[in-house]
Amino acid sequence: MTQSCGKLLLDAVRTPAMAVTLDLRSWDDLLRLARRANLISRLAEGIDQAGVLNKLPAPVRPHLIAASALAQHQRRAVIWETRHIGTALSALGIPIVLLKGAAYSMAGLQAATGRLYGDVDILVPATRINEVEAALMLHGWSAGHVDAYDNRYYRRWMHELPPMVNIKRGTVVDVHHNILPLTARNHPSAEKLLAASLALPEAPFHVLSPCDMVIHCATHLFHEGELNNGLRDLFDLDALVQEYAENDASFWTTLPERAKELDLEWPLRLAFRYLERFLGTRIPEQAKTSVKQSPILASLRDVMYLPGFLPDHPLCSGYRSFLARGLLYLRGHYLRMPLRLLAWHLGRKAFIRLYKNKSRSC
Amino acid sequence: MKEETAVVVGDLSLQQLHDALKQGVFAVRTGPLLFRIQSDFEDVARSIHALYSGHPCQIAPEFSDFHVEVRAPLNLRRWFRPQAEFFIDGEPPFEPLPRDQAPALLEWGMNWTIAASCHQWFTLHAASLERDGLAVILPAPPGSGKSTLCAALALRGWRLLSDELTLLDPNSLCANALARPINLKNASIDLMRKFAPTAIWSPESYDTQKGRVAHLCPPVDSVRRMADKAEPRWVVFPKYVPDADPLLTPRSKTQTFMPLAENAFNYGTLGEPGFDAIARLLDQCSCYDFIYSRLEDALEVFEWLAATSGLNAQGQQSSAEAQ
Known part of the structure; x- marks a missing residue:
């Protein structure tokens, strides 16, 4: 069941035209898995683009129409929101680098197809972060209800400010000064990322260079303690590398070099491994060998990632995925901070949760 | 769409309904939507039996619009000041409620599901x-x-x-x-x-x-x-x-x-x-x-x-x- 449920979802999102061959019972599973993996809109827009919506069973169509409507709305909304952020920050005269979903949308990349968004992420120079925060606050964003501990945690250890919520629209912007926490084991240079970033025609925005965008997506994905959006991020990566490789013949040689330069080879290595494994992405041998790792380590990681990437849905959950999720959670935290700090942080979190549960009125 | 058999919820005995709910094979039609519901709770079964007695139902249909579940949380609140939690596709969209509100929670959860997902309307x-x-x-x-x-x-x-x-x-x-x-x-x-x-x-x-x-x-x-x-x-x-x-x-x-x-x-x-x-x-x-x-x-x-x-x-x- 586990294997087949993953295959059903992956095949359908990768090759939407094959969806016409599915029977109703498979659709019953597919829609649920796609919803859980945050891939339903990508599936819906893929089916739209393949022009096969009308060939699908009648009970299925309304769900895909609804998911397409949601994706279109989110695309409009992210552009609208980004414009507001631009207005708020334009006076500072610094390049605002859009990250992840907002970057894919604003740069008009394939990866934006059917993508659903949480919040807008931006990267700014660490030396200017106070000005950015102040400018956002003047335009209606604030850190909302963050307690003193969390506030200090963010400002002392993390690579971003506490999420800033817009008072009118309820939208969230995450302001980063780097792509990994200060406490993480790897220390990519934010200056290098900023220096290589490319201006979009629509000022004041920049996006990361093609290689950096791929490396950032991979770094983010493989530092996560939970993979709720894991498959979605893999599909993002797949779309990015395919589009970039098509436009630039040297992409596959520069990508590993750049990863080495940023001290982020291992996330790229894992990205290659699981892109091939799950999505069948074609990655040239020479790119793979330049970031090779020992087969033993690789198979150890597979214990976590092979079940971990599948949707956390009753249809494909079992003790293996439960175990994998637990390991991923620990690993995500382990990568983000030293053990002593981690023990203190997790201990406090557990204590707070216990306390909150007790006081919850019912 | 296929013609549905004219079985309504009232045709099932309370016991049959409860069993079907426990196995997660029960589905009830409400207008254009078919909800597949899973729940071990007897009061949920009784509530559905009373409130939906005239609604068409199916056992293990090929396709349902939504799969929802009302069950006890997987923590101490299963026994200690018990709670009920609503799930759609294994995910709880909101906080659990006290156990005795389970039937109402199902109704509210179904409303939430429609409001959150049905942009075809x-x-x-x-x-x-x-x-x-x-x-x-x-x-x-x-x-x-x-x-x-x-x-x-x-x-x-x-x-x-x-x-x-x-x-x-x-x-x-x-x-x-x-x-x-x-x-x-x-x-x-x-x-x-x-x-x-x-x-x-x-x-x-x-x-x-x-x-x-x-x-x-x-x-x-x-x-x-x-x-x-x-x-x-x-x-x-x-x-x-x-x-x-x-x-x-x-x-x-x-x-x-x-x-x-x-x-x-x-x-x-x-x-x-x-x-x-x-x-x-x-x-x-x-x-x-x-x-x-x-x-x-x-x-x-x-x-x-x-x-x-x-x-x-x-x-x-x-x-x-x-x-």
């Missing part, structure tokens, strides 16, 4: 009822007496489409019927018990976020005809005011636009088609404010409203009738 937070193929839409904030009025009308000559969620096809603007149980709160419960002594109810839940709540079984005819859509003809904003005499006042359409948009769950999500749907809806509907305190008065006013259906939205006789 223009979804309004409004009650709607039908008479002679025409629908009246009652949008209003909580506390305005919308559900009470809806229940009274549904029990006296109007066909219940929905007490909470009005689902309009964005092209034809026709209103779909859900024919789900009507959620009533606090004093409304006692009022409706007096109004309709023979009606069937869910057990009452106390101390919920909304106070004391109970669900009223939808009238048999509404359930039987839940596949029939209706064409919106009136938009009425009801308001319960203690001791008030009934007062129905026309509203300008321009001033009705924004309140309708605010009561829509997916006005923003639909974007231009949402704007367009409200504009066309207002073109074909007469709009009113309605203040009332006594249900008898309200029924009389709505009878009058139904009698004006020959008039077009501008309040003039339609040309067919004039000739």
Whole structure:
């Protein structure tokens, strides 16, 4: 069941035209898995683009129409929101680098197809972060209800400010000064990322260079303690590398070099491994060998990632995925901070949760 | 769509229903949607058995629109001050509630599911009822007496489409019927018990976020005809005011636009088609404010409203009738 449920979802999102061959019972599973993996809109827009919506069973169509409507709305909304952020920050005269979903949308990349968004992420120079925060606050964003501990945690250890919520629209912007926490084991240079970033025609925005965008997506994905959006991020990566490789013949040689330069080879290595494994992405041998790792380590990681990437849905959950999720959670935290700090942080979190549960009125 | 077998929930014994719910194979049709429900809880089974007795049901259908579950959380709250939690596709969209509110939680969870996912329709937070193929839409904030009025009308000559969620096809603007149980709160419960002594109810839940709540079984005819859509003809904003005499006042359409948009769950999500749907809806509907305190008065006013259906939205006789 586990294997087949993953295959059903992956095949359908990768090759939407094959969806016409599915029977109703498979659709019953597919829609649920796609919803859980945050891939339903990508599936819906893929089916739209393949022009096969009308060939699908009648009970299925309304769900895909609804998911397409949601994706279109989110695309409009992210552009609208980004414009507001631009207005708020334009006076500072610094390049605002859009990250992840907002970057894919604003740069008009394939990866934006059917993508659903949480919040807008931006990267700014660490030396200017106070000005950015102040400018956002003047335009209606604030850190909302963050307690003193969390506030200090963010400002002392993390690579971003506490999420800033817009008072009118309820939208969230995450302001980063780097792509990994200060406490993480790897220390990519934010200056290098900023220096290589490319201006979009629509000022004041920049996006990361093609290689950096791929490396950032991979770094983010493989530092996560939970993979709720894991498959979605893999599909993002797949779309990015395919589009970039098509436009630039040297992409596959520069990508590993750049990863080495940023001290982020291992996330790229894992990205290659699981892109091939799950999505069948074609990655040239020479790119793979330049970031090779020992087969033993690789198979150890597979214990976590092979079940971990599948949707956390009753249809494909079992003790293996439960175990994998637990390991991923620990690993995500382990990568983000030293053990002593981690023990203190997790201990406090557990204590707070216990306390909150007790006081919850019912 | 395949013709469904005419088995209704009432054809199953309580035990059969409970077993099917436990195995997660039970599915019930509510208007255009088929919900597959899983729950071990006996009170959930009893509530479904009472409230959905006339609704078509299926065992392990090939396809269901949504798979939902109500169960105990996987932590100490299973035993200690027990709770119930609502899941859709293995994910709980909101916080658990005390265990005895499980049947109400299922109803609210189903509402949430529709409001959050069904952008194939223009979804309004409004009650709607039908008479002679025409629908009246009652949008209003909580506390305005919308559900009470809806229940009274549904029990006296109007066909219940929905007490909470009005689902309009964005092209034809026709209103779909859900024919789900009507959620009533606090004093409304006692009022409706007096109004309709023979009606069937869910057990009452106390101390919920909304106070004391109970669900009223939808009238048999509404359930039987839940596949029939209706064409919106009136938009009425009801308001319960203690001791008030009934007062129905026309509203300008321009001033009705924004309140309708605010009561829509997916006005923003639909974007231009949402704007367009409200504009066309207002073109074909007469709009009113309605203040009332006594249900008898309200029924009389709505009878009058139904009698004006020959008039077009501008309040003039339609040309067919004039000739």
